[in-house]
Structure formats: structure tokens, C-alpha cells
Amino acid sequence: MISELRGTSLREEDIGSGNVLTTEWRPKLDFAFDPGVAIGQFLQGLKEGKLLGRRCHQCGRTMIPPRMFCELCFRRNDEWVELKDTGRVNTFSVSYVNWDASRREKPQVPAVIEIDGASPGMGILHLLSEVGESVKEVMARVKVGTAVQAVWKPAAQREGSITDILYFRPLS
Numbered sequence: 001m002i003s004e005l006r007g008t009s010l011r012e013e014d015i016g017s018g019n020v021l022t023t024e025w026r027p028k029l030d031f032a033f034d035p036g037v038a039i040g041q042f043l044q045g046l047k048e049g050k051l052l053g054r055r056c057h058q059c060g061r062t063m064i065p066p067r068m069f070c071e072l073c074f075r076r077n078d079e080w081v082e083l084k085d086t087g088r089v090n091t092f093s094v095s096y097v098n099w100d101a102s103r104r105e106k107p108q109v110p111a112v113i114e115i116d117g118a119s120p121g122m123g124i125l126h127l128l129s130e131v132g133e134s135v136k137e138v139m140a141r142v143k144v145g146t147a148v149q150a151v152w153k154p155a156a157q158r159e160g161s162i163t164d165i166l167y168f169r170p171l172s
């Protein structure tokens, strides 16, 4: 019975012919990405040096990143609000590994920043910097609740991306 399920072995010519996908396959994929109304406006705000959130008048929450629908009230939320570019560290990590798993000499500090003016727990994931170059230094400098402020790219270099904010740094 098992022998009937073995299938066909891979042959060298299958790989060479391009009939089988291998790690050498380099697709050419052209695509466009539509971020939607809420994130589209949020990204435009970043280009202008603003952090934009959405407010729901029914529950009173101010949400960032913004969304057009309140998931608690099950209704369209009501207005755009410009928030400060300051906030507090909700959580953070000290990482010696890059996004592609390569090793770093000095740590990177990803953090969730609760943005001032938004409802508790509302914030964005970004990087902290100017906080030290070792775990010991970072842990001495950063705590949950540490007040931080965005450091922006120069206006002419912004492109409507979360990287228009270079990083957040402690306020004191």
C-alpha cells in the first residue's frame, strides 16, 4: 500500500528544465500595493511630519495606527485627529539580530510606543535609538513607560513611509 504513495523521484533534467521550482528561481513580479483609506492617510501624514489617528465618538477611543472602522462599536469611526509625536514605551526588546537573521555588532531596540493623545494601548512599533550600545546601557536607559519623541527625516527626504520617522529617542 505504501509503495503506491511514493510518487516520482526528482530527476536532474526536471531541475535544469525549469519545470521544478528551486532556490535558483528568480521571479519577476511587478505589483502595486494599496494601503487603503486609513493607512494611506496615515502615510501621507508621515510625509508631512504628522502622526494621524482616528477617533470614535461612541466609545471615545483614539486609534493609531488609524482604521476607518471601530472594532469595538462595530461602526464607522468619526474623525481624523493629529497626535503628538511623543509617547511612552509600552514594551521593548534588545536585539543583536537583524530582520534577515544576520548578527549585529551593536543592539537594535525595537519598541511599541504608545502615542500621546491616543487611547491607552494604542501605539506603533518602531525603533528606539540614542539609548546605549549594550544591553546593560539600554536597560539602564529604557523602562516601560519611558517618555520618548520621534526623530524625523528632513522634510525633503520623507516619502510617506513609517521610515519617515528615523527612530524614537528618550525625552530626558
Ligand SMILES: [Zn+2]
Binding pocket: 056, 057, 058, 059, 060, 061, 070, 071, 072, 073, 074
Ligand atoms: Zn468605538
